[in-house]
Amino acid sequence: MTKNQPRSQIRSENNAKDDSNDPQPPMRGRCLCGAVSYRVQGVLRPVWDCHCVRCRRWTGHHIAATGCDRERIRILGDEALRWHHPEEYPQVAYGFCVRCGSSLFWTVVGSDTISICAGTLEPPTGLHTQYALFTEDASDYHTLNLDIPPLPR
Numbered sequence: 001m002t003k004n005q006p007r008s009q010i011r012s013e014n015n016a017k018d019d020s021n022d023p024q025p026p027m028r029g030r031c032l033c034g035a036v037s038y039r040v041q042g043v044l045r046p047v048w049d050c051h052c053v054r055c056r057r058w059t060g061h062h063i064a065a066t067g068c069d070r071e072r073i074r075i076l077g078d079e080a081l082r083w084h085h086p087e088e089y090p091q092v093a094y095g096f097c098v099r100c101g102s103s104l105f106w107t108v109v110g111s112d113t114i115s116i117c118a119g120t121l122e123p124p125t126g127l128h129t130q131y132a133l134f135t136e137d138a139s140d141y142h143t144l145n146l147d148i149p150p151l152p153r
Protein backbone atom coordinates (compact mmCIF):
# COMPACT_ATOMS: atom_id res chain seq x y z
CA MET A 1 0.00 0.00 0.00
CA THR A 2 1.37 3.35 -0.97
CA LYS A 3 1.44 6.24 1.45
CA ASN A 4 1.19 8.80 -1.28
CA GLN A 5 -1.82 11.04 -1.13
CA PRO A 6 -4.12 10.53 -4.09
CA ARG A 7 -4.55 13.24 -6.62
CA SER A 8 -7.97 14.77 -6.21
CA GLN A 9 -8.49 14.74 -9.95
CA ILE A 10 -7.21 12.02 -12.21
CA ARG A 11 -6.45 13.26 -15.66
CA SER A 12 -7.93 10.94 -18.19
CA GLU A 13 -7.81 12.96 -21.38
CA ASN A 14 -4.80 13.93 -23.46
CA ASN A 15 -3.27 10.52 -23.01
CA ALA A 16 -5.30 8.63 -25.59
CA LYS A 17 -3.35 7.01 -28.38
CA ASP A 18 -3.88 8.28 -31.86
CA ASP A 19 -6.25 5.64 -33.17
CA SER A 20 -6.46 6.82 -36.77
CA ASN A 21 -4.63 3.73 -38.06
CA ASP A 22 -6.60 1.24 -35.98
CA PRO A 23 -9.04 -0.65 -38.24
CA GLN A 24 -11.33 -1.60 -35.35
CA PRO A 25 -13.93 1.07 -34.53
CA PRO A 26 -13.71 2.13 -30.88
CA MET A 27 -16.20 0.82 -28.34
CA ARG A 28 -18.30 3.53 -26.76
CA GLY A 29 -19.93 3.95 -23.40
CA ARG A 30 -21.59 6.59 -21.25
CA CYS A 31 -23.31 7.38 -18.01
CA LEU A 32 -27.08 7.54 -17.63
CA CYS A 33 -27.37 11.26 -18.43
CA GLY A 34 -24.64 11.31 -21.08
CA ALA A 35 -22.53 14.02 -19.44
CA VAL A 36 -19.62 11.57 -19.25
CA SER A 37 -18.88 9.37 -22.24
CA TYR A 38 -15.83 7.47 -23.41
CA ARG A 39 -14.28 5.59 -26.25
CA VAL A 40 -12.03 2.56 -25.93
CA GLN A 41 -9.69 1.28 -28.61
CA GLY A 42 -8.71 -2.37 -28.83
CA VAL A 43 -9.64 -5.48 -26.91
CA LEU A 44 -11.19 -5.23 -23.47
CA ARG A 45 -10.54 -7.63 -20.61
CA PRO A 46 -13.41 -10.05 -19.83
CA VAL A 47 -15.76 -8.91 -17.08
CA TRP A 48 -14.88 -9.54 -13.45
CA ASP A 49 -17.54 -9.31 -10.76
CA CYS A 50 -16.24 -7.81 -7.52
CA HIS A 51 -18.45 -8.31 -4.49
CA CYS A 52 -16.14 -6.62 -1.97
CA VAL A 53 -17.81 -4.32 0.54
CA ARG A 54 -16.61 -1.16 -1.20
CA CYS A 55 -17.74 -2.23 -4.68
CA ARG A 56 -21.02 -3.50 -3.20
CA ARG A 57 -21.79 -0.19 -1.55
CA TRP A 58 -20.57 1.96 -4.42
CA THR A 59 -22.69 0.18 -7.04
CA GLY A 60 -25.55 -0.82 -4.77
CA HIS A 61 -25.01 -4.48 -5.72
CA HIS A 62 -21.65 -5.54 -7.13
CA ILE A 63 -19.25 -4.15 -9.68
CA ALA A 64 -19.12 -5.91 -13.05
CA ALA A 65 -16.07 -4.41 -14.67
CA THR A 66 -14.05 -4.86 -17.78
CA GLY A 67 -10.76 -3.03 -18.14
CA CYS A 68 -7.96 -1.78 -20.34
CA ASP A 69 -4.74 0.20 -20.35
CA ARG A 70 -5.40 3.83 -19.58
CA GLU A 71 -3.81 4.98 -22.82
CA ARG A 72 -6.54 3.17 -24.75
CA ILE A 73 -9.49 5.02 -23.21
CA ARG A 74 -10.52 8.55 -24.07
CA ILE A 75 -12.94 10.09 -21.60
CA LEU A 76 -15.12 12.93 -22.84
CA GLY A 77 -16.94 15.36 -20.57
CA ASP A 78 -14.73 14.67 -17.63
CA GLU A 79 -15.75 17.95 -15.98
CA ALA A 80 -18.77 15.90 -14.81
CA LEU A 81 -16.52 13.05 -13.66
CA ARG A 82 -15.61 12.85 -9.98
CA TRP A 83 -13.35 10.38 -8.19
CA HIS A 84 -14.17 9.01 -4.77
CA HIS A 85 -11.28 7.70 -2.68
CA PRO A 86 -12.44 5.41 0.15
CA GLU A 87 -11.02 6.65 3.44
CA GLU A 88 -9.48 3.29 4.33
CA TYR A 89 -8.01 2.79 0.81
CA PRO A 90 -7.27 6.29 -0.50
CA GLN A 91 -5.21 4.97 -3.41
CA VAL A 92 -8.39 3.43 -4.83
CA ALA A 93 -10.48 5.72 -7.03
CA TYR A 94 -14.11 5.22 -8.00
CA GLY A 95 -15.16 7.42 -10.93
CA PHE A 96 -18.78 8.55 -11.18
CA CYS A 97 -20.90 11.16 -12.93
CA VAL A 98 -21.64 14.08 -10.66
CA ARG A 99 -24.87 14.86 -12.53
CA CYS A 100 -26.63 11.50 -12.63
CA GLY A 101 -24.57 9.46 -10.15
CA SER A 102 -23.70 6.64 -12.56
CA SER A 103 -20.82 4.37 -11.58
CA LEU A 104 -18.33 4.42 -14.44
CA PHE A 105 -14.72 3.62 -13.58
CA TRP A 106 -12.49 2.09 -10.99
CA THR A 107 -8.74 2.42 -10.76
CA VAL A 108 -5.75 2.63 -8.47
CA VAL A 109 -3.91 5.93 -8.36
CA GLY A 110 -0.75 5.61 -10.46
CA SER A 111 -1.91 2.41 -12.16
CA ASP A 112 -1.54 1.96 -15.93
CA THR A 113 -4.94 0.28 -16.14
CA ILE A 114 -8.52 1.36 -15.60
CA SER A 115 -11.60 -0.72 -14.89
CA ILE A 116 -14.82 0.17 -16.69
CA CYS A 117 -18.28 -0.64 -15.36
CA ALA A 118 -19.39 -3.01 -18.13
CA GLY A 119 -23.02 -1.93 -18.08
CA THR A 120 -22.03 1.55 -19.28
CA LEU A 121 -20.73 0.14 -22.61
CA GLU A 122 -22.96 0.29 -25.65
CA PRO A 123 -24.01 -3.27 -26.48
CA PRO A 124 -23.15 -5.56 -28.11
CA THR A 125 -19.99 -5.67 -26.03
CA GLY A 126 -18.87 -9.15 -27.08
CA LEU A 127 -17.68 -9.63 -23.49
CA HIS A 128 -18.40 -12.43 -21.04
CA THR A 129 -18.13 -12.69 -17.27
CA GLN A 130 -14.93 -14.53 -16.41
CA TYR A 131 -14.29 -14.33 -12.67
CA ALA A 132 -15.90 -13.39 -9.37
CA LEU A 133 -13.98 -11.76 -6.52
CA PHE A 134 -14.77 -11.50 -2.80
CA THR A 135 -18.00 -13.49 -3.10
CA GLU A 136 -17.87 -13.89 0.68
CA ASP A 137 -18.70 -10.18 0.94
CA ALA A 138 -21.89 -10.44 -1.13
CA SER A 139 -25.01 -9.49 0.80
CA ASP A 140 -27.37 -12.17 2.12
CA TYR A 141 -30.13 -11.43 -0.41
CA HIS A 142 -27.73 -12.01 -3.31
CA THR A 143 -28.12 -15.28 -5.21
CA LEU A 144 -24.60 -15.77 -6.53
CA ASN A 145 -23.97 -17.37 -9.89
CA LEU A 146 -21.85 -20.35 -8.89
CA ASP A 147 -20.86 -20.98 -12.51
CA ILE A 148 -18.58 -17.94 -12.33
CA PRO A 149 -15.26 -19.17 -10.91
CA PRO A 150 -13.20 -17.22 -8.39
CA LEU A 151 -10.28 -15.17 -9.66
CA PRO A 152 -7.22 -17.45 -9.39
CA ARG A 153 -4.76 -16.08 -6.81
Ligand SMILES: [Zn+2]
Pocket residue numbers: 031032033034035036097098099100101102
Ligand atom coordinates in the same frame (compact mmCIF):
# COMPACT_ATOMS: atom_id res chain seq x y z
ZN1 LIG B 1 -24.29 11.34 -16.00
Ligand SMILES: [Zn+2]
Pocket residue numbers: 050051052053054055056063134
Ligand atom coordinates in the same frame (compact mmCIF):
# COMPACT_ATOMS: atom_id res chain seq x y z
ZN1 LIG C 1 -14.34 -4.61 -5.12
